[in-house]
Amino acid sequence: MKPPIAAYAALAVLTGTAGPGFAGDCTPIVDPSRSIIEYSGASTPCHYKFRTDGSGDELVVDVTVRDALNIPCPGCSVSCELLPISETLALATCCPNIVTAITDASGYAQLGFRAVSGRGAVQARVVLHCVGSIVLNTETISFTSTDLNAGAISPVGVTNLFDLGIIGSSVGTATPLAPPDVYANFNCDDAVNVFDLAFFAGGLAVDCGDAACP
Numbered sequence: 001m002k003p004p005i006a007a008y009a010a011l012a013v014l015t016g017t018a019g020p021g022f023a024g025d026c027t028p029i030v031d032p033s034r035s036i037i038e039y040s041g042a043s044t045p046c047h048y049k050f051r052t053d054g055s056g057d058e059l060v061v062d063v064t065v066r067d068a069l070n071i072p073c074p075g076c077s078v079s080c081e082l083l084p085i086s087e088t089l090a091l092a093t094c095c096p097n098i099v100t101a102i103t104d105a106s107g108y109a110q111l112g113f114r115a116v117s118g119r120g121a122v123q124a125r126v127v128l129h130c131v132g133s134i135v136l137n138t139e140t141i142s143f144t145s146t147d148l149n150a151g152a153i154s155p156v157g158v159t160n161l162f163d164l165g166i167i168g169s170s171v172g173t174a175t176p177l178a179p180p181d182v183y184a185n186f187n188c189d190d191a192v193n194v195f196d197l198a199f200f201a202g203g204l205a206v207d208c209g210d211a212a213c214p
C-alpha cells in the first residue's frame with residue numbers, strides 16, 4: 001500500500017532527502033497553512049464576468065508555497081482546477097479547466113482562467129504536486145459569462161439569442177437579486193436591465209475560437 005503523504009514527508013526529513021521538485025532550502029514538509037493563495041481579477045463586486053474569447057475578467061490565482069519552517073519552496077508544480085459544485089448552473093471552458101505552473105525562486109507561481117462559459121458558482125482547487133498531491137486550498141468562486149447557458153443549446157462558447165433569453169427572464173425581478181437572476185446582473189447594480197446588455201453585446205461576435213489558451 002502506498003504510504004500517506006505525511007509519511008513520505010517524515011521519511012524524507014529523516015533520511016535527509018528532498019522529494020521531487022524541491023530545491024533551495026525548502027524542506028519536503030510543505031505547510032498549506034503557511035502557504036498563501038489569493039484570488040483576484042473580478043471587475044465587479046458580486047462575481048467574475050467572463051467572455052469566451054478571454055476579453056472579460058481573468059480569475060488570477062497567486063500561489064506562494066512555503067514549508068513548515070516558513071521557507072519558500074521553489075521548483076514545485078502547482079495546479080488550479082475549476083470544478084462544478086451544487087451551485088453551478090452551467091459550466092464549460094474553452095481552454096483546459098486545469099492550469100499548471102512551477103514556483104519560482106520565491107516559491108511563487110501565478111495561474112489564471114479567462115475563457116469560461118456558464119454561470120453560478122464553481123470551486124477553484126489549488127493542488128501542489130511535489131510529494132504526492134496536496135490540496136493547498138479550495139475556494140468557491142461566483143461567476144457569470146455572456147455564454148450563460150454554456151452551450152446547453154448552442155455550441156460551447158457561443159453567445160446568442162438563447163443566452164439573451166436567460167437575461168430577459170430576469171429583467172424586472174424584485175431586488176435584492178438572488179440566483180439565478182443575479183447572474184444576469186453583469187454590472188452588479190440593483191437590477192437586470194439595459195445596462196447589462198453592454199457587456200453581453202461584447203460576447204456576441206466572439207466564441208471559443210477567439211480564445212488564446214495558455
Ligand SMILES: [Ca+2]
Nearest residue numbers: 147151158163
Ligand atoms: Ca450560449
Ligand SMILES: [Ca+2]
Nearest residue numbers: 185189191192
Ligand atoms: Ca444590472
